[in-house]
Amino acid sequence: MTGELIVSIYIFVLAIFAGFELITRVPPLLHTPLMSGANAVSGITLVGALISAGAGRGGLATLLGFAAIVFATINVVGGFMVTDRMLEMFKKEERH
Amino acid sequence: MLIDLFYLLSICCFILGLKFLSSPRTARRGNLLSMAGMFIAVVVTLFEKQIIDYTYIVAGIIIGGLIGAVAARRVKMTAMPQMVAVFNAFGGAASALVVYAQFIRFPTLTDPATTITIVLSLFIGMLTFVGSMMAFGKLQGLVSGAPVVFPGHKALNALLHLIVLGAGVFFVLNPASHGLAILAAIVVLSGVIGITMVLPIGGADMPVVIALLNSYSGLAAAASGFVINNYVLIVSGALVGASGLILTDLMCKAMNRSLTNVLFGAVGQETGPAAGAAKRNVTRYTPLDAAMMLSNAQSVIIVPGYGLAVAQGQYALQEVAELLKKAGVGVRYAIHPVAGRMPGHMNVLLAEANVPYDMLKDLDEINEEFQNTDVVLIVGANDVVNPASREKGNPLSGMPILDVDKARSVIIIKRSLSPGFAGVDNELFYDPKTMMIFGDAKEMLVKISGALKEEI
Secondary structure (H helix, E strand, O other): HHHHHHHHHHHHHHHHHHHHHHHHHHHHHHHHHHHHHHHHHHHHHHHHHHHHOOOOOOOOHHHHHHHHHHHHHHHHHHHHHHHHHHHHOOOOOOOH | OOOHHHHHHHHHHHHHHHHHHOOOOOHHHHHHHHHHHHHHHHHHOOOOOOOOOOHHHHHHHOOOOOOOOHHHOOOOHHHHHHHHHHHHHHHHHHHHHHHHHHHHOOOOOOOOOOOOHHHHHHHHHHHHHHHHHHHHHHOOOOOOOOOOOOOOOHHHHHHHHHHHHHHHHHHOOOOOHHHHHHHHHHHHHHHHHHHHHHOOOOOOHHHHHHHHHHHHHHHHHHHHHHHHHHHHHHHHHHHHHHHHHHHHHHHEEEEEEOHHHHHHHHOOOOOOOOOOHHOOOOOOOOOOHHHHEEEEEEEEEEEEEEHHHHHHHHHHHHHHHHHHOOOEEEEEEEOOOOOOOOOHHHHHHHHHHHHHHHHHEEEEHHHHHOOOOOOEEEEOOOOHHHHHOOOOOOOOOOOOOOOOEEEEEEEEEEEEOOOOOOOOOOHHOOOOOEEEEEOOOHHHHHHHHHHHHHHH
């Protein structure tokens, strides 16, 4: 077991707990935007894809990295935009 | 070092973004904050010194960005479950691709910590990709929505898992021999597992599956974060994984099913009308009767189901609600957790039809109120109001329902007496205080609002 891995596992477990705390507070009203927004956040793999595609090795690794960028960007851009579109529709009752 | 601090900043944005989602007032700001977090993470990564060639990066971002933007603008709100399924799929695919590319670039990464996480992230990533595409196919009607099971299904599933496990162990022990080929086999087999996992799940259980795959797409990102040693991936992936798990659990509870039952139970066969249902008498009422009853009420609770969205009746329904409100009737909507086809779906569909969110009440908020309510108007919902769930020995037993039968009277707009997904006859239809109106939801609602306009 390398020290680096242990740190990663600590971070992962603590983030799971933080996630549970944060998400149990989201009301059912907003569960669909929560899902699409979380979806966009999971497109963070884009960060890894950028390095794969940009390392300039050429060949299969670059090609796979490029495909990963396309997929992850669709995920990120589409996810955030559609979430914004939904949240914009949630309006409070106008008091007359 | 500096890059890592910026990654920490983007993690903070994601966490605060989720925190702001706890109220509809701040939710939009929260989403913008998450966007900012993503933007920071991407921009600082571009300064990473490993990156020397930007051609593919720019091309990929332009292509992906355009596709994502067009899809997000064009998608209909009824199709949100499909959209989320496809995005889950892409997230899973991207994670698997990144990990595979990483191993091609660094075939010398052979310590067990790395190889184990490589196998895990390829497995989860591909399972998410193919499973989500299957879920998309089912929701879109490209693949049969009914559960598909064949003899030996469970045995095949177990066998596939064993082979993947075996291949994974072999790879971890001998990463240097045919590593890429073995990983490719794991990728293919994990995809097949994605198919066999989603095929037996019925259309009514799709909310659970989408939530579960949402969780997987996060876990896939976290797993690839372990492979490339990147904390921002690990944290964001864990947050999404937790979110998906919570929603999966909530959906299972709302249907009173265990996750194993959803995944392996093959519930939700297409059913005809329950036997003997046709023999009983039901009094038919007209939209005019309903309008009369609604306008004489003090308090009305509307219970919408997915049938309303299928009939595109949301706008007509809100028009009825507005007319009643103007006449001084207290109107609220009661939303069951599984009213739509994904968690929270019905709220979005109603928000689109300009229903203010403070009129939308969830099950826990409103269930006590039915006993003090004059009229409940049920449109396109069935199982979620079926009192049979309080009795033992039927598929609905124990499922939390909206206690509509406690109200003074009930109006139900429905095409026929046929039972819902669960295939259980609904006693509520035959209750003397229930007014059945048979017909298309939208058409009937338009007639009701027409009658209300004349009356008020």
